[in-house]
Structures are given as C-alpha cells and as structure tokens.
Amino acid sequence: MGSAGNExxxxxxxxxxxxxxxxxxxxxxxxxKLHFKYGYYLDKCLYQEVVDLYADDPGTFVEFIGGRYRKKAGVARLYLERFAPRFVNGRNGPVHGFLLDHAQMQDIIDIRPDGKTACGRFRTLMSAGTHKSVQETHPRGFVQWWEGGVYENEYIKENGIWKIWKLKYFPFWHASFEKGWSNKEIGEFVPFETKTYPENETGPDEVVEQLMLWPDTRVVPFHYTHPVTGEQVKDDDLRAPEWGQDVKDSLPPLTLAETKRP
Structure with a gap:
C-alpha cells in the first residue's frame, strides 16, 4: 500500500x-493572439475595437510619444479623439486611399507567477501613406512613410479574459519612403507631448521623461532576464554613446518603470 500510495x-x-x-x-x-488582433484592428483604424481590448483596471494606461494616457478614459481619448479625427475624419474604420499597416512580430511573452498578469515584447514595422488619387481630398495630402518601434507591454486577466493593461510603445524611427531613415531631419518627427489634458483636449494625463527617436539608439530594456545566464543586461550597456566617447557622457538608460518629466 505504501508503494501504491507513493505512486x-x-x-x-x-x-x-x-x-x-x-x-x-x-x-x-x-x-x-490579443496583441496580434490589436495590430489588425489598428491597421484599419477600428479604434473602438482597439479601446475595447484594454482592461477596466484603474492602473491601465498607454504611453505614446512622451505622454501617458491613464485609465480607460485616457485610452479612449488617444484612439477615439486624437487618432480617429486625424486619420479617418472621426469614423470608426478605414477611409479610402489611406494605408496604416502595423506588422506585429518577434513576440516574447512571459506569464508572471501570479498567473493573472504578464509581460510581452513585440516589434512593429509600419508602412503608411495616402494614395495619389486622394491627395486632393485627404488632409495629409500625398505622403508615404515607414516607422519602426518596440512594444514592452503588460497584460492582465480580467474575469478570465486577457486584456491589454499597460501598453508602452517606443517608436524607434520614422522615415519618408523617398529619403529613407538616414536622411530624416529631427524636426520632421512627430512632436513629443508637452501639455496635458484638459489644457490639451486630446493630450495625455502625464508627460513622461524618457524620450527617444533615431538617431538615438538606446535599448528599450527587456522585461526578461538572459535565458542562459539569468542576468539582466547592465544599464550602461543599454546606453548609446557617440563613437569613441565614454558611455558615462551619454544619455541615461531608458527604463520600463513609470516616470514623469521633471
């Protein structure tokens, strides 16, 4: 019986x-699947569907070009009140002749020990623009551009369903199709946020400290440790000094922690 009990x-x-x-x-x-579906909805400017992917948890937020949009209300402000009017004249869905494809790839997902939250890192490569046939009717005129960036996100399970909890998007670079990324002028980038809601009606709830765009090549920190050594990458190795210069004289490392601009 003892042996059987052990078995x-x-x-x-x-x-x-x-x-x-x-x-x-x-x-x-x-x-x-959740994040890939996010990309497919975003491609076609289905912003209400995007907002519905986010958690109702009060800690929910989106970080985008220097701003943090908090709670479901902040998320809706970004997608429905900022993006929708600028890209598709306020509708939910695409408009003829406007391209905004966000390919989601290189996914690394880790479930936390609590089983209720998780981290995910994704890369996106975006191709966007307007067709020449709509250059007289679309407010952006005739334009075509590339964008590359990395997501370091957190997810939460609400009522048994995984949802986006904290989306942190770091856009590495933008480039016009004609000139490419190496000829991009700093002033051509989408400006970072400086004013918050409600002073800025479609602005973020907070302005965040860490800002980066090409030619800045600092590393977005990894939520995971090295799979062989078990170590985190050193902070100084996440920085990007000028060629031949001391790393201590370069911009500070980025962080995944929540920050505010001083």
Missing amino acids: VAELKELVESLRKEVTRLSDEGEIK
Whole structure:
C-alpha cells in the first residue's frame, strides 16, 4: 500500500505540474493572439475595437510619444479623439486611399507567477501613406512613410479574459519612403507631448521623461532576464554613446518603470 500510495501522490504531482504548464502555454497563446488582433484592428483604424481590448483596471494606461494616457478614459481619448479625427475624419474604420499597416512580430511573452498578469515584447514595422488619387481630398495630402518601434507591454486577466493593461510603445524611427531613415531631419518627427489634458483636449494625463527617436539608439530594456545566464543586461550597456566617447557622457538608460518629466 505504501508503494501504491507513493505512486498516486507522484501522479497527482505530475498532473498538477502538467496542468500548470498547459495553463501557461494557453495564456501565452491568448496574449499573442490579443496583441496580434490589436495590430489588425489598428491597421484599419477600428479604434473602438482597439479601446475595447484594454482592461477596466484603474492602473491601465498607454504611453505614446512622451505622454501617458491613464485609465480607460485616457485610452479612449488617444484612439477615439486624437487618432480617429486625424486619420479617418472621426469614423470608426478605414477611409479610402489611406494605408496604416502595423506588422506585429518577434513576440516574447512571459506569464508572471501570479498567473493573472504578464509581460510581452513585440516589434512593429509600419508602412503608411495616402494614395495619389486622394491627395486632393485627404488632409495629409500625398505622403508615404515607414516607422519602426518596440512594444514592452503588460497584460492582465480580467474575469478570465486577457486584456491589454499597460501598453508602452517606443517608436524607434520614422522615415519618408523617398529619403529613407538616414536622411530624416529631427524636426520632421512627430512632436513629443508637452501639455496635458484638459489644457490639451486630446493630450495625455502625464508627460513622461524618457524620450527617444533615431538617431538615438538606446535599448528599450527587456522585461526578461538572459535565458542562459539569468542576468539582466547592465544599464550602461543599454546606453548609446557617440563613437569613441565614454558611455558615462551619454544619455541615461531608458527604463520600463513609470516616470514623469521633471
């Protein structure tokens, strides 16, 4: 009986271990699908569908070009009140002749030990612009551009459903199709936010400290440790000094922590 009892206990332990592993893999798959669906909705300016992917949790926010949009209300302000009027004349959905494709790739997802929150890193490569046939009717005229960036996001499970909790988007670079990325002038970039809501009706709730755009090549910190050494990348190795210059004289490392501009 003792031997049989031990076998039963071992089997129960194995089943529990397998249950946890299956749950983890299922959660990772759901988060991957969630973020890929975010990209597909964003491609076609389905901004209401994008907003509905976000958690109702009061800690929810989006970080975008120097601003943090807090809670579901801030998220809606960014997508429905800023993006929709600028890109698609306020409608929910695409307009003829306007391209805004966000390919989501290189996904790395890690479920936290609590099983209710997770981190995800994704790369995006965007191709965007207007067709020449609409240059007289679309307010952006005739334009075509590229954009590359990295997401370091957090996700939360609400009522059994994974949702976007904290989306942090770092746009690395923008480039016109004609000139490419190496000829991009600093002044041509989308300006960073300096005024908050409600002074800025479609602005963020907070202006954040860390700002970067090409030719700045600092590393967006990794939410995960090295898979072999178990170590985090050193802060100084996340910085990007001028060629031949001391790293201590370069811009400080970026952080995934919540910051505010001084």
